[in-house]
Amino acid sequence: MQVKIWLYDLAREQSPTATQLLERSRAAAANGYDAVGLYLEHRFAYPSTPWAHGDGILTPQMVRDLRAALPDGPRLIPFLNVLGHTEGFVRTRGGAHLAEGPARFSASICPSHPAAQQFARMLIADALEVFDDEWVHIGGDETWQLGQCPLCSVRAEKIGKDGLYAEHLGPLCHWLVERGRRPCLWGDMLLQHPHALDALPRETILFDWQYDRAPGETSRVFRERGFDVVCSPAVKSYHAPWLFLDQTRENVDLHRRDAADLGALGICVTSWECFGLSDYRSLLPVVYACGQRLADERDWTEAIRANSDDAYVEAAEILGATIPNRSEVLRRTGLDRFRFLFLLGQDPFALWRAWRGEVRGEIGPGIAADLARVDRILPDGHTLRRAWLVLDVALRWVQQVEQAAERYAVDPAESRAALQAGRMQLERLVPLAEEIAAEGGSSVDPVRIARVLDHVAGVIDNVPTGRGLQRAQPAFDELLRRDYVPGDQAGWGFAGPRT
Numbered sequence: 001m002q003v004k005i006w007l008y009d010l011a012r013e014q015s016p017t018a019t020q021l022l023e024r025s026r027a028a029a030a031n032g033y034d035a036v037g038l039y040l041e042h043r044f045a046y047p048s049t050p051w052a053h054g055d056g057i058l059t060p061q062m063v064r065d066l067r068a069a070l071p072d073g074p075r076l077i078p079f080l081n082v083l084g085h086t087e088g089f090v091r092t093r094g095g096a097h098l099a100e101g102p103a104r105f106s107a108s109i110c111p112s113h114p115a116a117q118q119f120a121r122m123l124i125a126d127a128l129e130v131f132d133d134e135w136v137h138i139g140g141d142e143t144w145q146l147g148q149c150p151l152c153s154v155r156a157e158k159i160g161k162d163g164l165y166a167e168h169l170g171p172l173c174h175w176l177v178e179r180g181r182r183p184c185l186w187g188d189m190l191l192q193h194p195h196a197l198d199a200l201p202r203e204t205i206l207f208d209w210q211y212d213r214a215p216g217e218t219s220r221v222f223r224e225r226g227f228d229v230v231c232s233p234a235v236k237s238y239h240a241p242w243l244f245l246d247q248t249r250e251n252v253d254l255h256r257r258d259a260a261d262l263g264a265l266g267i268c269v270t271s272w273e274c275f276g277l278s279d280y281r282s283l284l285p286v287v288y289a290c291g292q293r294l295a296d297e298r299d300w301t302e303a304i305r306a307n308s309d310d311a312y313v314e315a316a317e318i319l320g321a322t323i324p325n326r327s328e329v330l331r332r333t334g335l336d337r338f339r340f341l342f343l344l345g346q347d348p349f350a351l352w353r354a355w356r357g358e359v360r361g362e363i364g365p366g367i368a369a370d371l372a373r374v375d376r377i378l379p380d381g382h383t384l385r386r387a388w389l390v391l392d393v394a395l396r397w398v399q400q401v402e403q404a405a406e407r408y409a410v411d412p413a414e415s416r417a418a419l420q421a422g423r424m425q426l427e428r429l430v431p432l433a434e435e436i437a438a439e440g441g442s443s444v445d446p447v448r449i450a451r452v453l454d455h456v457a458g459v460i461d462n463v464p465t466g467r468g469l470q471r472a473q474p475a476f477d478e479l480l481r482r483d484y485v486p487g488d489q490a491g492w493g494f495a496g497p498r499t
């Protein structure tokens with residue numbers, strides 16, 4: 001029987017309470033999951049790295065207590081990162097010296113650093129102390145920076161990026177096998193650097209994450225090399241305004257189909273990045289539905305309803321499918337995705353620039369009508385009110401900035417008033433961010449929103465105050481820049497060195 005895992009991303013600013021961890025683990029098991037993967041990065045209080053302990057992180061004692069409270073399962077599998085996705089370590093005093101390339105941009109440890117191997121072993125040894133599961137996942141995904149620094153680039157010329165990867169992770173996998181555990185790695189870099197497979201013990205389990213397609217073709221590469229695989233779909237919320245529901249259902253179903261064909265050892269339903277006004281509470285009914293779907297092929301709608309209610313089922317279709325299906329901008333999945341444009345990039349005018357064309361046309365009124373329907377469906381205080389609020393604020397914000405841009409060429413005072421109305425829309429996000437933070441979600445989002453509100457207030461201050469058109473009135477776009485200085489008509493700040 002395939003092992004069914006829910007991967008719970010704690011690394012993105014999550015601070016779950018012991019009670020939440022217990023309730024969510026039990027709920028996962030009740031919905032068909034055999035294991036919960038606790039995805040840690042720097043958000044675990046490794047005794048070896050006290051310098052990296054942020055507020056609210058998972059502690060070894062919490063894991064021990066959780067383990068003790070779950071004698072009948074589910075299993076608790078630790079997911080560490082010891083090469084790529086170590087941004088929380090290398091951007092912290094105490095870990096910056098380990099960064100691959102310049103630390104400001106680095107998201108990886110330098111595998112050529114003399115302390116890198118020891119650092120990884122310390123993290124793993126700390127995890128082995130508290131996690132008793134046979135499987136120990138040590139990451140290895142998205143190591144795009146391989147070969148970047150002077151030391152690594154010289155070594156890469158001799159042994160290749162495959163060699164750098166293999167020399168760092170191969171010994172760690174063997175070390176885990178010697179300790180009676182099965183090492184697990186993500187598959188993406190091994191597909192790019194297949195020679196590195198030669199360095200891995202056959203006990204290694206490869207997690208083939210394919211969030212946009214079926215895993216059959218890629219997982220088969222690993223199966224043919226004699227490795228066990230775990231097919232890994234995603235609850236596709238991390239790049240969505242709330243969730244891409246159609247794509248989630250399709251992705252999970254494709255993995256279920258191919259995992260059976262491949263004789264996969266398991267399926268790992270990943271859920272990522274509940275920050276930037278995303279929250280687990282509104283997503284968990286879908287996470288649990290995936291477990292039911294995998295366990296007994298239950299109808300999707302029934303599986304979602306099993307952990308929610310009729311209003312959730314109806315509103316989820318609109319927020320997760322109807323609305324994103326209307327909009328190319330809301331469907332974006334790269335670094336220009338909604339959440340970055342709106343909040344994480346710290347410049348909400350970026351959302352206006354990207355979305356104004358759609359909002360002005362037929363798409364804006366269509367989404368407004370969808371949101372009005374959701375508003376009628378959801379009772380006050382319903383968990384999906386959060387996703388509705390984020391989209392409602394975003395749409396009204398873009399409409400107000402658009403109005404400000406239009407009126408600016410006629411009367412700056414009207415433009416200023418529209419921006420003030422837009423800022424008041426953004427203020428509606430403050431209580432939401434505080435509520436999410438209070439229940440164990442991101443505690444950084446309230447700070448992000450405060451800074452965004454400050455930026456918008458600064459822009460409003462820069463709008464000329466007189467009625468009617470002014471002489472040498474700055475272009476509207478100029479006013480929105482963080483480096484705008486009143487009176488600098490030519491925008492010299494923008495021309496200076498930018499790193």
Ligand SMILES: [Zn+2]
Nearest residue numbers: 110112149152
């Ligand atoms: Zn390096």
